[in-house]
Amino acid sequence: MISKKIMLRFPKENSNKPFTSTLSREYNLTFNIMSAEIFPRQEGRLIIELSGDDKDFEQGIDYLKENGVSIQFIEESITINYNKCYHCGFCLPVCPTNALLIEDRNTMKVELHKKECIACGYCVKVCPVKAIELSEFA
Amino acid sequence: MDEFKVNKTIEEINEKIKNKEAVIVNAEEMIDIVNKKGIVEAAKSVDVVTTGTFGTMCSSGALINFGHTKPKIKAAKVWLNDVEAYGAVAAVDAYIGASAVKKEDPLNAVHPGRFEYGGGHVIEDLISGKKIRLTAQGYGTDCYPSKEIEMDITINDLKEATLLNPRNAYQNYSVAINTTDKTIYTYMGVLKPHMANATYSSAGQLSPLMNDPFYLTVGIGSRILLAGGEGYVIYHGTQHNPNEERNKRGIPKTGAGALAVIGDMKQMSEKYIKGASILGYGVSLSVGIGVPIPILNEELAFFTSVKDEEIDAYIFDYGYDYPRKIDNNYGLTNYKQLRDGFITVGAKKIPTTPLSSYFMAAEIAEELKKRISDGKFYLTKPSASLPLSKDYKPMKYPKNYL
Ligand code: SF4
Ligand code: SF4
Numbered sequence A: 001m002i003s004k005k006i007m008l009r010f011p012k013e014n015s016n017k018p019f020t021s022t023l024s025r026e027y028n029l030t031f032n033i034m035s036a037e038i039f040p041r042q043e044g045r046l047i048i049e050l051s052g053d054d055k056d057f058e059q060g061i062d063y064l065k066e067n068g069v070s071i072q073f074i075e076e077s078i079t080i081n082y083n084k085c086y087h088c089g090f091c092l093p094v095c096p097t098n099a100l101l102i103e104d105r106n107t108m109k110v111e112l113h114k115k116e117c118i119a120c121g122y123c124v125k126v127c128p129v130k131a132i133e134l135s136e137f138a
Numbered sequence B: 001m002d003e004f005k006v007n008k009t010i011e012e013i014n015e016k017i018k019n020k021e022a023v024i025v026n027a028e029e030m031i032d033i034v035n036k037k038g039i040v041e042a043a044k045s046v047d048v049v050t051t052g053t054f055g056t057m058c059s060s061g062a063l064i065n066f067g068h069t070k071p072k073i074k075a076a077k078v079w080l081n082d083v084e085a086y087g088a089v090a091a092v093d094a095y096i097g098a099s100a101v102k103k104e105d106p107l108n109a110v111h112p113g114r115f116e117y118g119g120g121h122v123i124e125d126l127i128s129g130k131k132i133r134l135t136a137q138g139y140g141t142d143c144y145p146s147k148e149i150e151m152d153i154t155i156n157d158l159k160e161a162t163l164l165n166p167r168n169a170y171q172n173y174s175v176a177i178n179t180t181d182k183t184i185y186t187y188m189g190v191l192k193p194h195m196a197n198a199t200y201s202s203a204g205q206l207s208p209l210m211n212d213p214f215y216l217t218v219g220i221g222s223r224i225l226l227a228g229g230e231g232y233v234i235y236h237g238t239q240h241n242p243n244e245e246r247n248k249r250g251i252p253k254t255g256a257g258a259l260a261v262i263g264d265m266k267q268m269s270e271k272y273i274k275g276a277s278i279l280g281y282g283v284s285l286s287v288g289i290g291v292p293i294p295i296l297n298e299e300l301a302f303f304t305s306v307k308d309e310e311i312d313a314y315i316f317d318y319g320y321d322y323p324r325k326i327d328n329n330y331g332l333t334n335y336k337q338l339r340d341g342f343i344t345v346g347a348k349k350i351p352t353t354p355l356s357s358y359f360m361a362a363e364i365a366e367e368l369k370k371r372i373s374d375g376k377f378y379l380t381k382p383s384a385s386l387p388l389s390k391d392y393k394p395m396k397y398p399k400n401y402l
Helices: A021-029 A052-066 A122-126 B009-018 B027-046 B120-125 B298-304 B333-342 B358-373
Strands: A001-010 A028-039 A045-051 A068-074 A078-080 A099-102 A109-111 A132-134 B024-026 B048-056 B061-065 B077-080 B083-086 B093-096 B132-137 B148-153 B158-167 B176-177 B184-186 B189-191 B198-200 B223-226 B229-236 B259-264 B273-278 B282-294 B312-317 B332-334 B342-345 B348-354
Touching: A001 A052, A021 A028, A021 A045, A045 A052, A045 B061, A052 A068, A068 A109, A078 A099, A122 A132, B009 B077, B024 B027, B024 B358, B027 B298, B027 B358, B048 B358, B061 B120, B077 B093, B083 B120, B083 B358, B093 B120, B120 B132, B120 B273, B120 B282, B176 B189, B189 B198, B223 B259, B223 B358, B282 B298, B282 B358, B332 B333, B333 B342, B333 B348
Parallel strands: B024 B048, B176 B312, B198 B348
Antiparallel strands: A001 A045, A001 A068, A028 A045, A078 A132, A099 A109, B048 B282, B061 B093, B061 B158, B077 B083, B077 B132, B083 B093, B132 B148, B158 B259, B176 B198, B184 B189, B223 B229, B223 B282, B229 B259, B273 B282, B312 B332, B342 B348
16 A cells, blocks of 8 residues: 655646546546646646555556656655754744644754645745755745 | 852852863753752752753844955945945944845735845855855045945955844743734744734743843853854843733743844854745844853752743734734743643634744753853853843742742
């Protein structure tokens, strides 16, 4: 069993294809849509959490790639630079999923749970010292 | 007139530091020590308690002197990386304020503005040794004929680079909520509508003036750790108000005392000072400060053992009341609740998050402890007090607990 948050980008000519229903019908994958946007040039962007058996998951991803969908695993696109971060906490209230959080109330260290991140980019704007990087969201 | 059972002097403590006999603990450790030994025994055994804070303070800036150019200029207007510094001081002196913004910054034209670069960043860049573009304009005089200069400098090219902050290390602060139905972008961070979150900005039990609430040891001339270098308290901070309402422990329930501080930027480290871009609000500077409290008697052992649950703070609405200067509050909470992550206002449970770094405050207190233990940092006796509270009498507050 595997579950990951993924950002999918659809080229203009494919943005009407029913990718998600194919994923569930033919690859037995369940998905949860976190955000969906269509940009002015008609390119579509979808952030989903995709879950299923390891093998199905792999095949589902291959299917998307074969159809010209570009895929980015969100946990690989967000990083917090601890040379810059000074654990102020400014970013915490805007994180919708609590991916950014203080776990240890003794040290009050601010941590990032990448698996929870949905790449909304709010923290990138709020962090006063620009310690958070989200590729393609800057 | 011996008010105290334990009586030590700064000179005696410095002598112990020199002989590597001094006992130095941080303000967290002092809580346990006083808890176990009581204030008199704690005062006998501990010589210095170190405190720390690392928060954003707009009331900060740097005084620089860039040396005479050839030919000379009376620089009336000065920019550092396109951020304007105040030039109406002597020929090649200038003061760059932490909240100065860059030329042509869109500000809040598209709200909330990003405020990407400003005075706070220039100060951080200087301290980290980065190259800075300096431009200046003068009107030309017989002694200072040049009208324009442009050059790249680093901190090493400056004759003096002095951090000079009119108000830092605020003793306590407000807790912020937003009762309106719109998200607001403030110096207290992002506040969501309908009291969906609360923010606070103090290191509580670690914060300098929480540990010396009546300014008995911290005064004009106190040597401190300022952004990793040696600095000094030079005056009370702007808005210093010793007569705020205090709790049973003697701690003010909102912003009260404050320190004006000074220090040589050439000794500082970018680890302890950071330019800050506050969304929708502006540019600022986060400054790390460590203050040693000498334990001269049992009353200071008492004050330095203060815990988060004994520090109260008023809750204010930054959505409606604050901008209109309406004197109203939403009750009190304390730093134990704030740090644990929830407060309650009426029947509503509100998640809380900090703006001032407790993590770094602890690190600064440790760093100061290490420097004193290593005999690299000595305490000074203030040459004059900050404005004091009318409320203070020796042992008045410890007596509430004895
Ligand atoms: S706002 Fe930036 S510096 Fe502050 S805790 Fe978050 S990531 Fe770290
Ligand atoms: S991008 Fe930042 S704010 Fe958004 S979910 Fe990820 S960590 Fe949280």
